[in-house]
Amino acid sequence: MRHRWLIHSLAAIMVAVPSVALAAPVTSGELIEHPEAWDGETITFTGEAIGEGMVRGSEAWLHVNDDAYADGSIAAGAAPAGYNSGHAVVAPPEIAEVVRVFGDHRHRGDLIEVTGVFNAACSQHGGDMDVHAHAIRIVRPGAETRETLDRGRLTALVLFTLGAAALMGRLMLVQARR
Amino acid sequence: MLRPSADDHRVVGMHTGKIVTGFGLLMVVPLVTSMVFAEWRTAVDFGIGLAACLVVGLGLQQLCATTHELKRRHGLVTVSLSWVLATLLGALPFSLSGQMGSYLDAIFDVMSGLTTTGLFLIQDLDHISNGLNMWRFVLTFVGGQGIVVIALTFLFKGTAGSIYHLYSGEGKEDRLVPNVVQTARVIWLISLGWLAVGTAVLTAAALWLGQTPVRAMLHGLWIFMGAFSTGGFAPQSFNTFWYHSVVFEVLCVIIFVAGSLNFAVHWAVWTGDRAELRRNVETRSFIVTLGIFVLLAAVGLARAGIYPDAMSFVRKCFYLLASGHTTTGFGTVYSRALVTQWGPLAMLAIIGTMILGGSSCSTAGGIKGIRVSLIARALREDARRLLVPDAAIISSHYHHIKDRVLSEGAVRSALLITVAFFVTHSVVTTAGVLAGYPLVEAAFDGVSAASNTGLSCGLISPAIPWGLKTVYIVAMWLGRLEFMAVLALLGWMWSVVRGR
Structure with missing residues (x-):
C-alpha cells in the first residue's frame, strides 16, 4: 500500500476534471450520421473555426469545420476535396473568446478543440443539432493567407478585353452610320 | 418540317447575342465586389468572364444583324x-x-443558380471570395426574374408584341400591364422594392x-436574394442553420x-387591390396543400420522436415544408439529418411540396399552384357531372x-405540363437509383433538382457520376423553362438536320 497516495491523487484529478477526461473524440460526420448514439454525450471535436463568433447575451455561436480544408483552403492552394463539413457549437462568451481568427477567403481559422455535450435536437435552441461547449482549446492559431496572380490569367484578360473592345467599337460605328 | 432559313438563324442569333451581352454585364457586380474587398485574383476571373460574354454577345449581334x-x-x-x-459562359469564373x-460542376452551379434551384457542387464554400459568392446570388436573383426579363428591361426598346415570345418562353405568361417590356420593368420594380x-x-x-457590420450587410443582401428568388443558395455551407x-x-x-x-x-x-392576395386561386391552393403536407410530415416526425418540445417540432417542420413548397431550398437541419433523423414519411411530405411548387409567373419552380387548382377543379367538375342529370350544365x-x-x-394545358413534370421526376429518380x-434519397434529390x-x-455531391450530374442539369433547365422552350430548341435542331 505504498502507492495509496498515488491512487488517491489520480482519483482526485478524475473527480476534478471529469468531463474533459472522459470526453470521446468524434467527427462531425459521425455525429450527423448517428445522432441518437451520441445524444447527451460529452464529446471532443477538433476543427477550424469559420466565419465569425456570434455573441448573443450569455452565449456565443461558433461553427467548426473538421473537413479537408481545416489545414488549408482551396483559396490558399489546397486541391478540391469535397464539401465542407462541420458542426455548430454554442458556448459562454468567455469560453468562446479564446478564438481569435475565423476562417474565410483571406484567413485560415484557428484550429480548436471543443469539449462539450452533444444534442441531437437541442430543446434550448429550437431543435438545432448542436454542441454545448464547456471548454475550447486552441490547437493551432490561425493566420492570414495570400493569393497569387498568374500570368496566364492576366494574358487571357487582356486578349478577351481587346476582343470585346474591338467588337464594341465596330458595333458603335455601324450604328453611327445608320 | 421546314428547315429554318438563314434569316431565321439570324433572328435567333441576334436576339441571343443581346441577351448574352446583358447577362455578361451582370458580372460587373461581382467584379466590383472583388475589387472592393481587394480580391484581385477573383476580379481577374470576372474580368475574363465579362469580356468573354461581350465577345460572344456582341459577336453574335454583328454576325447575325437582321431586321427580320x-x-x-x-x-x-x-x-x-x-x-x-x-x-456555359457564366461558369467561367x-x-x-x-x-x-470540373467544368461540368461549374455548369451545374450556374444552371442551379439561374434556375433558382440552389443545389451546388462548389467545394470549400466556407472559404470562397466575396466576389464569387456575390456571383452566386446575382445568378439566383436574376434567374428568379428571368435573364430574358432583365434583357427586356434594359436592352430592348419599343413595345413590339413579338417580344412577348421571348418573355413567355421563359416560363412566364401573365402580363402585369399590357406592354411586355413594361411588364418586365414592373417585375424589376417589385423585385428591387423588396x-x-x-x-x-x-x-x-x-x-x-x-454578426460584424460588413458580414451582416453581405449576409442580409445574399440571404434576401436567395430567399426572394426562391433560390436557396446561402453564403455558408450551413445554409440558414448558420443563424440559429x-x-x-x-x-x-x-x-x-x-x-x-x-x-x-x-x-x-x-x-x-389587397383582396387579390386572399382571393387568388394560387394563394388558396398554396395554403391548403402546405397544411396537408405539414400534417403528413408532422406524423412522420412524431413517429421518429426526435424533437423534444412543441416549439422545436413546429419550427423545424414548418420551415422545411414551407421552404420545399415555395421551392426555396433553405434548410435549418443538416442534409443528412433528413435521412438519419426525419425518416421516409417526412421526406415524402417534402417531396410532395417540392413537386407542387409555388405560383406561376413567380420566381418559384414546380408544377405551380394554378395548374394544381385547375386540375383539382376539373376533377371535381367531372365528379359532379356523374351525380347530376345528363341535361344539367355544370x-x-x-x-x-x-x-x-x-x-x-x-x-388540357395544365395537364400536359403536369404530366411532363411527372415524367421528368420519374426519369431523374430512376437515374439516381441506377447510379x-x-x-427515397434518389427521389428526394431528383425531384428537388x-x-x-x-x-x-x-x-x-461533387463525387456523384458525371452522367447523373448531367441528368440533374437538364432536369433543372427543363423545370425552369417549363419544357416548351427546350423542346422548341430540340425541334429547331432536328429541323436543321432533317427539315426540307
Missing part, C-alpha cells in the same frame, strides 16, 4: 439558346476560381444576432413566400387576377 421580325418559334429557341450560352471539380426593404431588415437582424434564430427564420419565410407569389398578385397588392369558376371560367383548353442510391427547389438529403 421575331416570331414565336424564334422566341422560344432564343430563350433556350440564351440559357445554354449564359450557363467558377471554373477559374479552382473551387470546382430587395431594398428585405436586405435592410435582414441586415438589422444579422447585426442583432452578433427563430426571428431570422420567420423573416426568411416571409421573404421566400413573397417570392413564390405570382408577380401579378404583387402588382395587384402594390396598386391597392361550370366551374376560379379567381386569378379576375374571375375566370374553367375551360377545357386551360385544363446506386436508395429510392427538377422542381428547382434545392433541398438535398446528401445524395448530390
Whole structure:
C-alpha cells in the first residue's frame, strides 16, 4: 500500500476534471450520421473555426469545420476535396473568446478543440443539432493567407478585353452610320 | 418540317447575342465586389468572364444583324439558346476560381443558380471570395426574374408584341400591364422594392444576432436574394442553420413566400387591390396543400420522436415544408439529418411540396399552384357531372387576377405540363437509383433538382457520376423553362438536320 497516495491523487484529478477526461473524440460526420448514439454525450471535436463568433447575451455561436480544408483552403492552394463539413457549437462568451481568427477567403481559422455535450435536437435552441461547449482549446492559431496572380490569367484578360473592345467599337460605328 | 432559313438563324442569333451581352454585364457586380474587398485574383476571373460574354454577345449581334421580325418559334429557341450560352459562359469564373471539380460542376452551379434551384457542387464554400459568392446570388436573383426579363428591361426598346415570345418562353405568361417590356420593368420594380426593404431588415437582424457590420450587410443582401428568388443558395455551407434564430427564420419565410407569389398578385397588392392576395386561386391552393403536407410530415416526425418540445417540432417542420413548397431550398437541419433523423414519411411530405411548387409567373419552380387548382377543379367538375342529370350544365369558376371560367383548353394545358413534370421526376429518380442510391434519397434529390427547389438529403455531391450530374442539369433547365422552350430548341435542331 505504498502507492495509496498515488491512487488517491489520480482519483482526485478524475473527480476534478471529469468531463474533459472522459470526453470521446468524434467527427462531425459521425455525429450527423448517428445522432441518437451520441445524444447527451460529452464529446471532443477538433476543427477550424469559420466565419465569425456570434455573441448573443450569455452565449456565443461558433461553427467548426473538421473537413479537408481545416489545414488549408482551396483559396490558399489546397486541391478540391469535397464539401465542407462541420458542426455548430454554442458556448459562454468567455469560453468562446479564446478564438481569435475565423476562417474565410483571406484567413485560415484557428484550429480548436471543443469539449462539450452533444444534442441531437437541442430543446434550448429550437431543435438545432448542436454542441454545448464547456471548454475550447486552441490547437493551432490561425493566420492570414495570400493569393497569387498568374500570368496566364492576366494574358487571357487582356486578349478577351481587346476582343470585346474591338467588337464594341465596330458595333458603335455601324450604328453611327445608320 | 421546314428547315429554318438563314434569316431565321439570324433572328435567333441576334436576339441571343443581346441577351448574352446583358447577362455578361451582370458580372460587373461581382467584379466590383472583388475589387472592393481587394480580391484581385477573383476580379481577374470576372474580368475574363465579362469580356468573354461581350465577345460572344456582341459577336453574335454583328454576325447575325437582321431586321427580320421575331416570331414565336424564334422566341422560344432564343430563350433556350440564351440559357445554354449564359450557363456555359457564366461558369467561367467558377471554373477559374479552382473551387470546382470540373467544368461540368461549374455548369451545374450556374444552371442551379439561374434556375433558382440552389443545389451546388462548389467545394470549400466556407472559404470562397466575396466576389464569387456575390456571383452566386446575382445568378439566383436574376434567374428568379428571368435573364430574358432583365434583357427586356434594359436592352430592348419599343413595345413590339413579338417580344412577348421571348418573355413567355421563359416560363412566364401573365402580363402585369399590357406592354411586355413594361411588364418586365414592373417585375424589376417589385423585385428591387423588396430587395431594398428585405436586405435592410435582414441586415438589422444579422447585426442583432452578433454578426460584424460588413458580414451582416453581405449576409442580409445574399440571404434576401436567395430567399426572394426562391433560390436557396446561402453564403455558408450551413445554409440558414448558420443563424440559429427563430426571428431570422420567420423573416426568411416571409421573404421566400413573397417570392413564390405570382408577380401579378404583387402588382395587384402594390396598386391597392389587397383582396387579390386572399382571393387568388394560387394563394388558396398554396395554403391548403402546405397544411396537408405539414400534417403528413408532422406524423412522420412524431413517429421518429426526435424533437423534444412543441416549439422545436413546429419550427423545424414548418420551415422545411414551407421552404420545399415555395421551392426555396433553405434548410435549418443538416442534409443528412433528413435521412438519419426525419425518416421516409417526412421526406415524402417534402417531396410532395417540392413537386407542387409555388405560383406561376413567380420566381418559384414546380408544377405551380394554378395548374394544381385547375386540375383539382376539373376533377371535381367531372365528379359532379356523374351525380347530376345528363341535361344539367355544370361550370366551374376560379379567381386569378379576375374571375375566370374553367375551360377545357386551360385544363388540357395544365395537364400536359403536369404530366411532363411527372415524367421528368420519374426519369431523374430512376437515374439516381441506377447510379446506386436508395429510392427515397434518389427521389428526394431528383425531384428537388427538377422542381428547382434545392433541398438535398446528401445524395448530390461533387463525387456523384458525371452522367447523373448531367441528368440533374437538364432536369433543372427543363423545370425552369417549363419544357416548351427546350423542346422548341430540340425541334429547331432536328429541323436543321432533317427539315426540307
